Amino acid sequence: MAKKKAGGWGIGIVAAALAVGAFLYLTAQPAHLHIQTVALGSYGSAVHRNGQELALQIRPLAELEGPPGELPPSLDGPAEQEVIGNIFLRFPQLAALPKDSAARERLAEQIRTQLNAQLSAQRSHWQVRSLQLRPSLGPIPGGDG
Numbered sequence: 001m002a003k004k005k006a007g008g009w010g011i012g013i014v015a016a017a018l019a020v021g022a023f024l025y026l027t028a029q030p031a032h033l034h035i036q037t038v039a040l041g042s043y044g045s046a047v048h049r050n051g052q053e054l055a056l057q058i059r060p061l062a063e064l065e066g067p068p069g070e071l072p073p074s075l076d077g078p079a080e081q082e083v084i085g086n087i088f089l090r091f092p093q094l095a096a097l098p099k100d101s102a103a104r105e106r107l108a109e110q111i112r113t114q115l116n117a118q119l120s121a122q123r124s125h126w127q128v129r130s131l132q133l134r135p136s137l138g139p140i141p142g143g144d145g
Contacts (some may be wrong), residue, residue, distance in 0.1 A: 021117060035129070036064045036072040041081060043088045047095040055140045056094055058133045059086060060111065066126030069129045073124050075115060097135040104133050 040060040047056045064072050087110050088094075097101045107130040115128045 024096050030120055032068060033065045034068045035072075035074075036066070038062050038064055038072065038075055040084060042076055043085055045089060047137070049095045049137065053140060054095075054137045056097065056135060056137055057137045058088060058097065060108075061132045061134060062112075062115070062128050063130045065129040066124070070108055073119060073122070073126050075128075079118065080115065083118065084111055087111050087114060097133065098137050102137065108133050 038061070040062055042057060042059045044055055046053055046059040048054075062075060064075075066072055087107070090105050091097075091103075091110070093100065093103045093106075097107065112128045112131045115131075119126055119128070
């Protein structure tokens with residue numbers, strides 16, 4: 001009886017498995033998303049801190065994520081300004097924002113959630129990935145009296 005050669009088939013099977021694996025890996029990659037950073041305006045309020053009345057101002061900066069080839073939505077319109085302004089003014093710990101990172105994170109999450117709800121309602125494929133508030137405290141500007 002003649003001996004069978006098993007080595008030839010084994011190499012062919014391994015090569016085919018590698019080719020199929022590479023094909024599946026390359027075709028199953030998720031679409032690359034586009035990242036865009038957008039300034040969302042400026043919002044202010046008077047706060048009391050250490051017996052003083054100070055001006056608190058935040059300048060939110062959003063990082064948006066969406067499909068390539070689709071323009072990012074405008075988030076500086078009246079509807080978005082109203083959403084951000086209302087959340088900002090209702091936030092119970094305004095005076096803590098400049099020094100309390102946990103308070104900033106809570107406020108940023110509330111704003112991000114509401115903006116993403118608006119984007120979803122508009123059937124946008126974009127979403128707010130992250131939000132930085134950048135708060136500052138300073139003297140209340142004087143009036144032109």
